[in-house]
Amino acid sequence: MDPVAVSLIVKAMYALGAAFAVGFGAVGPGTGMGLNAASAVEGMGRQPGTSSDLFRIMLIGQGATSTPPTFALVIAILLLFGMGDATYLVQGFAGLGAGISIGAASFASGLGSSLPASMACEAIARQPHLRRPFTTLMLVGQALSQTPLIFALLVSFLLIFLPASPDAGILQYVARISAGICMGFGSIGSSIGSGLAAELAIVGIRHHREPEKASGPITRTMLLGLAVAQSPSVFALVISFVLLLTI
Amino acid sequence: MDGITGVELIRAAALLGAGMSMGFGAIGPGIGEGFAAGKACEAIGRNPDQAGLLTRTMLVGQAVSESTGIYALVISLLLIFVVKG
Amino acid sequence: MGDITHVPTFVVELFGITLTVNYLTVFNTWAIMATLIVLAFIVRGRIKETPGPVQRVAELYISAMDNLTRETLETTSRAYFPLVATMFAFLLLCNWWGIIPGFEEPTKDLNTPLSLGLMGFFLTHTASIRAKGIGLYLKEYTHPFFIMAPLNVVGELAKVVSISFRLFGNIMGGAIIITVVSWMVYSVALPPFLYAFFGMFVGTVQAFVFTMLTITYIAVATK
Numbered sequence: 001m002d003p004v005a006v007s008l009i010v011k012a013m014y015a016l017g018a019a020f021a022v023g024f025g026a027v028g029p030g031t032g033m034g035l036n037a038a039s040a041v042e043g044m045g046r047q048p049g050t051s052s053d054l055f056r057i058m059l060i061g062q063g064a065t066s067t068p069p070t071f072a073l074v075i076a077i078l079l080l081f082g083m084g085d086a087t088y089l090v091q092g093f094a095g096l097g098a099g100i101s102i103g104a105a106s107f108a109s110g111l112g113s114s115l116p117a118s119m120a121c122e123a124i125a126r127q128p129h130l131r132r133p134f135t136t137l138m139l140v141g142q143a144l145s146q147t148p149l150i151f152a153l154l155v156s157f158l159l160i161f162l163p164a165s166p167d168a169g170i171l172q173y174v175a176r177i178s179a180g181i182c183m184g185f186g187s188i189g190s191s192i193g194s195g196l197a198a199e200l201a202i203v204g205i206r207h208h209r210e211p212e213k214a215s216g217p218i219t220r221t222m223l224l225g226l227a228v229a230q231s232p233s234v235f236a237l238v239i240s241f242v243l244l245l246t247i
Numbered sequence: 248m249d250g251i252t253g254v255e256l257i258r259a260a261a262l263l264g265a266g267m268s269m270g271f272g273a274i275g276p277g278i279g280e281g282f283a284a285g286k287a288c289e290a291i292g293r294n295p296d297q298a299g300l301l302t303r304t305m306l307v308g309q310a311v312s313e314s315t316g317i318y319a320l321v322i323s324l325l326l327i328f329v330v331k332g
Numbered sequence: 333m334g335d336i337t338h339v340p341t342f343v344v345e346l347f348g349i350t351l352t353v354n355y356l357t358v359f360n361t362w363a364i365m366a367t368l369i370v371l372a373f374i375v376r377g378r379i380k381e382t383p384g385p386v387q388r389v390a391e392l393y394i395s396a397m398d399n400l401t402r403e404t405l406e407t408t409s410r411a412y413f414p415l416v417a418t419m420f421a422f423l424l425l426c427n428w429w430g431i432i433p434g435f436e437e438p439t440k441d442l443n444t445p446l447s448l449g450l451m452g453f454f455l456t457h458t459a460s461i462r463a464k465g466i467g468l469y470l471k472e473y474t475h476p477f478f479i480m481a482p483l484n485v486v487g488e489l490a491k492v493v494s495i496s497f498r499l500f501g502n503i504m505g506g507a508i509i510i511t512v513v514s515w516m517v518y519s520v521a522l523p524p525f526l527y528a529f530f531g532m533f534v535g536t537v538q539a540f541v542f543t544m545l546t547i548t549y550i551a552v553a554t555k
Contacts, residue, residue, distance in 0.1 A: 148277075154512060170251050174259040178266030182323075185270035193281020200285025204292025217298050218288045224302060225284025227537040228309045231498065232273035232280075232316040234505035239269040239323045241508050243262060246327070303404070306541055307548050314494040320501055321493060 006089055013092035014083045017099025018076035025072030025106030032114025033062045039118040043125025050128045054121055057135060061117025064142040068106035068113070068149050075102040075156045082160065090168035090176060097180025098156035101240075104184030105152030105191070109145055112195030116141035119199040123206055133205055133215035140219065141198020144226050148187030148194075148233035155183040155240045162244065175247035179240040186236025193229045197222055258330060265326035272319025280309040357441040364425045364438065368418075393417075404547050408459075408554060412547060415455075419448070420543040427503055427535025430510075431527050437535075439503045442496065445542070449496035452546040453488075460553035495545050502538045506530030 040058035044051040079095050086092065120138040124131045159176060201222045208214035287305035291298050344351045375390045383391060397417040401409040426444065430437040438444045461469045473484045510530060514523045 151509070154509070154516075157516070158512065170255055170259045171262065174262045178263045180266075181263075182266035182270040185267075186273035189274035189277020189279075190281070191277070193277045193279070193284075195281070196278070197281040197285035197288065200282075201288035203285075204288040204290070207289065207292040208295060214292055214295065217295065218291055221291055221298065221302050221305065222284060222288050224537060225287060225305055225309065226281070227534055228306065228313065228541060229277060229280035229284055231313060231502050231505075232277040235316060235320040235501045236269050236273045238501055238505050238508060239265060239320065239327075241512070242324070242327055243266060247262060299403070303544065306544055310494075310498070310541055310545050313498060314490065317494040317497045317501070318490070320497055 007087050010086045010089060010092035010095075011083050014079045014086060014095040017096040018079040019099070020096075021072045021076045021079070021099040021103040021106070022069070024103040025110075026069050027110075028107035028112075029065050029069045029110025029114070032110050032112075032117075033065050036061050036065065036114050036117045036121065040121040043121050047125045047128070050125055053124055053128060053131055057121055057124055057131070057138075058117075060135070061114070061120060061138060061142070064139065064146075065110055065114045065117060067146055068110040071149060071153050072102050072106040075099065075153070075160075078160055088164045088166050088168065090172050091164045093173040094159040094162065094164065094176040094180075097177040098159040099180070100177070101152045101159070101180040101184040102149075102156045105149045105187040108188035108191040109149040112145035112191040112193070113142040115192075115195035116145075116198035116202060119202045123202050127206060127211070130205065130211050133211070134202055137198055137202050137205065137215065137219065137222075141195060141201065141222075144198070144223075144230070145191050145194040147230055148190045151233055151237045152183050152187050155179060155237070155244075158244060171247050175243045179243040182236050182243065183240040186239075187233045190230050190233035194226050197226055197229065254331075261326045261330035265323040268319050268326065269323040272322075273316050276313045276316035279312045283309050283312065354441055354443065356436055357438045357444060360429060360436055361426075361438045361444065363435070364422065364429060368421060368425065393421075400544075401547060404544075405551050405554075412550060416543055416547055419546065420539055423448075423499075423539035423542055424536060427539055428531055430507060431531045437503050437507065439499055440507050442500045445496035445499040446492075448542070449492045452495065452549065453492045455546075456549045456553045457488075459550050463554040491549065495542060499538050499542050502534055506534055 036058060040054045043054050075098055079099060082095070086095065116138045120134045123134050127134075159180060201218050204218050205211050205214045208218075283305055287301050290301050294301075341352050341354050344353060375386055378384060378386050380387065394417065397420065398409075398413060401413045401416050405412055423439070426437055426439045429435050430440070457469075464472075473481045475484070506526075507530075510523055510526045513526060517523075
């Protein structure tokens with residue numbers, strides 16, 4: 001194939017990767033932030049006295065939920081501005097892989113981190129005096145739900161910045177895109193699972209006989225459970241690195 | 248795209264399969280383990296005296312549900328290192 | 333960065349069998365065992381009527397492990413308590429070992445978790461045969477139907493795979509993340525925090541899960 005055609009294909013793949021990153025990656029956080037606002041509004045309707053608290057919590061929760069699409073945007077911008085320098089076909093596959101990785105991860109982690117935020121709004125509307133433990137659990141849950149996203153960001157950066165050789169064969173092409181798919185989809189489960197766990201942990205505090213004393217043991221169990229629940233995404237990271245570095 | 252041999256094609260397909268195996272295989276155990284952790288927290292809220300028992304049961308249950316993810320990991324490693332085409 | 337996939341090995345020819353040995357793993361494992369033995373002797377030398385800080389920590393550890401075994405294994409807990417306490421201490425030290433500069437976690441090598449997993453496998457099945465007798469033990473494989481026997485055998489073997497790959501994958505993943513992030517930020521500020529998270533926290537949880545699963549398998553098999 002002549003070099004002009006190859007560099008055009010590479011540019012097209014970069015554009016596809018950027019489109020997937022933001023296009024797919026914005027679905028989850030967008031839905032999640034909307035649900036979050038819905039539960040805040042519902043709570044305000046039920047308890048108008050708590051509306052200033054709810055508004056603040058909603059904004060904090062949405063702020064944390066908008067981290068995943070921001071990461072996706074960063075990768076998309078890197079891809080769009082790196083387009084000019086990309087010449088080899090292997091870079092095109094790497095760019096597409098980077099987009100898939102951060103796009104799928106952002107989708108899941110946006111959805112996952114909106115779950116505890118919605119539940120926190122609902123819970124604060126009913127038990128406003130417990131807003132401190134609810135907010136803490138919400139933030140811890142959101143941070144944990146975004147750990148797989150950080151792994152995916154790591155893989156995307158590596159895919160973009162790993163040196164490309166002109167004589168890379170089909171094995172390298174496939175390995176790059178496969179590493180992106182592996183990390184992107186591999187982070188979905190852990191992200192949504194962590195969000196679910198934090199959401200149910202807030203429910204747990206609400207049911208406790210003495211809610212003031214509940215947050216310690218419940219947070220401990222949640223952290224222990226989530227350390228185990230993160231391991232599927234760690235396995236995906238291992239496979240991605242093996243694909244990137246040994247092939 | 249000249250000169251892709253059949254052996255290379257098989258190996259390339261194996262690499263793609265490895266990524267897909269681990270990627271999609273991690274979805275189920277991740278959600279399941281998170282759900283188990285959340286339900287354990289909820290149960291501790293309802294019955295705080297049983298926190299030790301609940302945490303231990305949660306860990307064992309999560310470990311069992313994680314097995315499917317580990318099978319995906321094993322299959323991926325086999326596809327990468329054993330399939331030579 | 334290249335050192336992630338590099339495995340330092342030497343090959344031994346022994347009676348016509350070729351053995352490949354990862355000498356770093358062997359060295360680190362022996363160093364950990366030596367540390368444990370020395371620690372045990374230090375604690376033993378300081379046992380007094382009124383416990384000092386070292387003895388208090390040791391007593392805390394022993395009583396926590398004793399409670400754990402008692403609650404899981406009930407009547408047979410005395411027989412397995414030394415195994416459980418030693419295994420958890422060994423795994424804990426293994427997973428924390430990478431924090432010391434220049435050393436590597438032996439659990440990062442699949443052979444360490446796999447051999448511990450195989451040990452647990454043989455222990456479980458001997459305990460099962462001893463508790464039920466060989467007839468009942470074999471009969472359980474045909475549960476619920478006779479046709480299910482191959483599936484039950486595969487299920488037993490899969491336990492070894494899952495328990496050892498879980499530990500290996502988590503420790504290996506942590507090590508990879510630390511190496512890559514250090515490479516990206518030129519070892520500036522982040523790696524100590526990553527060591528604290530992946531070494532201390534994840535390492536402790538995984539050591540606990542491994543020990544807990546081993547005794548749970550034994551408890552289920554002897555019931």
